Amino acid sequence: MQSEPLLTARGLVKRYGRVTALDYADFDLYKGEVLAVIGDNGAGKSSLIKAISGAIHPDDGEIKLDGKPIHFRSPMEARDAGIETVYQNLALSPALSIADNMFLGREIRKPGIMGKWFRMLDRKAMEKRARDKLTELGLMTIQNIGQAVETLSGGQRQGVAVARAAAFGSKVVIMDEPTAALGVKESRRVLELIQDVKKRGLPIVLISHNMPHVFEVADRIHIHRLGKRLCVINPKEYTMSDAVAFMTGAKSPPAELVA
Amino acid sequence: MTETNTTSQTGQEFERVLSQSATTVASFDQHERSPLEKLRHFLHSSPASVPLIVLVLSLLIFAVIVGSRFFTPFALSLILQQVAIVGIVGAAQTLVVLTAGIDLSVGAIMVLTSVVMGQFTFRYGMPVELAILCGVALGALCGFINGFLIATVKLPPFIVTLGTWQIFLATTYIYSANETIRAQDIETNAPLLQFFGQKINIGGATFTYGVFAMLILIAVLWYVLNHTAWGRHVYAIGDDPEAAKLSGVRTKRVVITVYVLAGLICALAGWASIGRNGSVSPQIGQFANIESITAVVIGGMSLFGGRGSILGMLFGALIVGVFSFGMRMYGTDVQWTYLIIGVLIILAVAIDQWIRKVAG
Numbered sequence: 105m106q107s108e109p110l111l112t113a114r115g116l117v118k119r120y121g122r123v124t125a126l127d128y129a130d131f132d133l134y135k136g137e138v139l140a141v142i143g144d145n146g147a148g149k150s151s152l153i154k155a156i157s158g159a160i161h162p163d164d165g166e167i168k169l170d171g172k173p174i175h176f177r178s179p180m181e182a183r184d185a186g187i188e189t190v191y192q193n194l195a196l197s198p199a200l201s202i203a204d205n206m207f208l209g210r211e212i213r214k215p216g217i218m219g220k221w222f223r224m225l226d227r228k229a230m231e232k233r234a235r236d237k238l239t240e241l242g243l244m245t246i247q248n249i250g251q252a253v254e255t256l257s258g259g260q261r262q263g264v265a266v267a268r269a270a271a272f273g274s275k276v277v278i279m280d281e282p283t284a285a286l287g288v289k290e291s292r293r294v295l296e297l298i299q300d301v302k303k304r305g306l307p308i309v310l311i312s313h314n315m316p317h318v319f320e321v322a323d324r325i326h327i328h329r330l331g332k333r334l335c336v337i338n339p340k341e342y343t344m345s346d347a348v349a350f351m352t353g354a355k356s357p358p359a360e361l362v363a
Numbered sequence: 364m365t366e367t368n369t370t371s372q373t374g375q376e377f378e379r380v381l382s383q384s385a386t387t388v389a390s391f392d393q394h395e396r397s398p399l400e401k402l403r404h405f406l407h408s409s410p411a412s413v414p415l416i417v418l419v420l421s422l423l424i425f426a427v428i429v430g431s432r433f434f435t436p437f438a439l440s441l442i443l444q445q446v447a448i449v450g451i452v453g454a455a456q457t458l459v460v461l462t463a464g465i466d467l468s469v470g471a472i473m474v475l476t477s478v479v480m481g482q483f484t485f486r487y488g489m490p491v492e493l494a495i496l497c498g499v500a501l502g503a504l505c506g507f508i509n510g511f512l513i514a515t516v517k518l519p520p521f522i523v524t525l526g527t528w529q530i531f532l533a534t535t536y537i538y539s540a541n542e543t544i545r546a547q548d549i550e551t552n553a554p555l556l557q558f559f560g561q562k563i564n565i566g567g568a569t570f571t572y573g574v575f576a577m578l579i580l581i582a583v584l585w586y587v588l589n590h591t592a593w594g595r596h597v598y599a600i601g602d603d604p605e606a607a608k609l610s611g612v613r614t615k616r617v618v619i620t621v622y623v624l625a626g627l628i629c630a631l632a633g634w635a636s637i638g639r640n641g642s643v644s645p646q647i648g649q650f651a652n653i654e655s656i657t658a659v660v661i662g663g664m665s666l667f668g669g670r671g672s673i674l675g676m677l678f679g680a681l682i683v684g685v686f687s688f689g690m691r692m693y694g695t696d697v698q699w700t701y702l703i704i705g706v707l708i709i710l711a712v713a714i715d716q717w718i719r720k721v722a723g
Binding site for chain 1: 407586592598606613669
């Protein structure tokens with residue numbers, strides 16, 4: 105394909121007692137692409153993604169970002185390295201405002217004495233950046249940036265979470281089932297958001313069970329089975345039924361695709 | 364969210380029909396809100412307003428039934444004096460309750476630290492300043508024990524503080540041998556211990572330094588909770604600890620600092636209580652934990668965490684103060700006060716539940 109992959113994983117192993125969630129799994133993500141990760145329940149998708157986003161530590165194997173080996177001990181370290189994750193449960197604080205949520209854990213303080221000695225937050229700056237980001241992603245029918253997240257609809261909340269990831273993710277954005285809890289129209293909006301984020305050059309890892317969505321937005325599809333990467337297919341060359349057949353083991357993928 | 368571009372994009376076959384559908388799905392309901400809904404939204408956005416309204420109402424009621432005796436600067440400032448200790452302990456409780464925790468040991472820490480301040484001065488002849496510092500440090504240590512057991516060992520706050528409450532209280536009795544240091548001795552030998560009991564007069568109203576300590580403490584905490592990252596993290600943890608953690612809040616550290624700070628504040632309350640009572644006695648503050656929780660709940664804070672304002676706690680403490688003082692002036696059985704406070708607690712929680720429905 106293109107030059108060097110941005111993010112790679114080789115031989116990842118993760119065991120939970122006698123269960124092997126990752127069995128020497130590999131992973132590659134290239135710049136500017138949307139990579140979908142699909143797999144049956146229990147195939148190890150979540151473990152793979154968690155290993156990349158720093159939520160779990162693999163027992164073995166190597167992850168490289170930009171060619172440099174990385175060992176995340178927490179999601180915060182992954183974030184600092186530029187990998188943002190939109191979790192399925194969104195990880196938003198319902199009672200806090202949109203702006204507070206977007207900057208949770210990386211607040212901006214006022215310049216000068218107020219910020220340095222009194223640690224005062226720069227609400228204006230945070231609200232402005234939050235508003236800019238939401239506008240950029242076409243989400244600005246949210247009228248009031250100071251309103252609590254719990255007063256938003258499901259799609260709007262998803263929008264806030266995606267905007268947060270897009271605002272801070274400098275290398276990779278991971279989205280875990282972003283459309284699972286949404287209606288048809290809100291799903292459409294989120295798929296547009298994925299395209300918007302991609303247009304701005306950020307590669308996206310999309311975990312989804314929704315085949316139509318996966319085939320619409322993905323450039324490549326990583327099929328995970330029994331704890332390892334089974335194959336990577338081009339959605340233009342295969343049908344959804346092929347993908348499902350590979351994923352469930354009903355059909356073996358062509359030999360040249362097997363990773 | 365706008366839906367304007369929906370039709371121009373290719374989309375899925377089954378989504379083609381969306382071009383004819385309404386385009387306002389994700390925007391807000393624009394329907395006219397009923398006055399009741401408006402009220403609910405207002406209360407949702409300013410949680411301290413309910414207790415403030417109740418406070419003003421209760422002041423008016425007592426002004427009417429007790430008469431002009433009640434509405435004097437002296438009488439009103441007396442209420443503030445009586446509320447000062449509960450207000451300080453309530454500030455500590457506020458921090459803990461915001462993280463969806465509860466601290467049953469606040470009163471015990473207060474007594475333990477006040478006894479240590481007194482005994483260190485009189486038993487060991489330590490300079491008063493140093494003895495007070497030791498008391499404050501011990502308060503922080505007690506808070507750290509609570510915080511460590513809750514955040515690191517991951518035990519439920521109720522159980523941890525139920526245990527430490529007993530432990531701190533027993534330690535107080537064992538250490539002090541149930542001995543009281545008399546007010547006169549403190550007055551002549553270590554007046555600094557009674558610092559917060561000193562009074563100043565402003566236009567007929569009498570304020571102890573303890574009242575100012577409470578007001579300044581609450582103002583500072585209000586600022587910290589609303590205008591610093593740490594304060595926002597406290598709210599976020601009470602709201603949804605898992606989400607806060609994934610968003611990058613160092614939850615363990617914040618929870619421990621909350622309990623340490625609560626312990627420090629309880630030590631301050633211990634010092635202030637010496638000023639209020641004059642003497643140092645292990646018998647004081649038996650109900651400080653329950654009183655502080657009462658203030659917090661009547662103040663409109665949610666025991667489920669993440670909601671409420673420290674100003675609400677102050678109003679809650681004042682409501683209790685107004686009722687107990689007013690009832691006494693009116694001359695009824697003091698049990699009526701407890702009965703009314705009990706009703707207020709239940710009402711406050713019911714109102715909290717109703718306000719929360721704004722989110723649904």
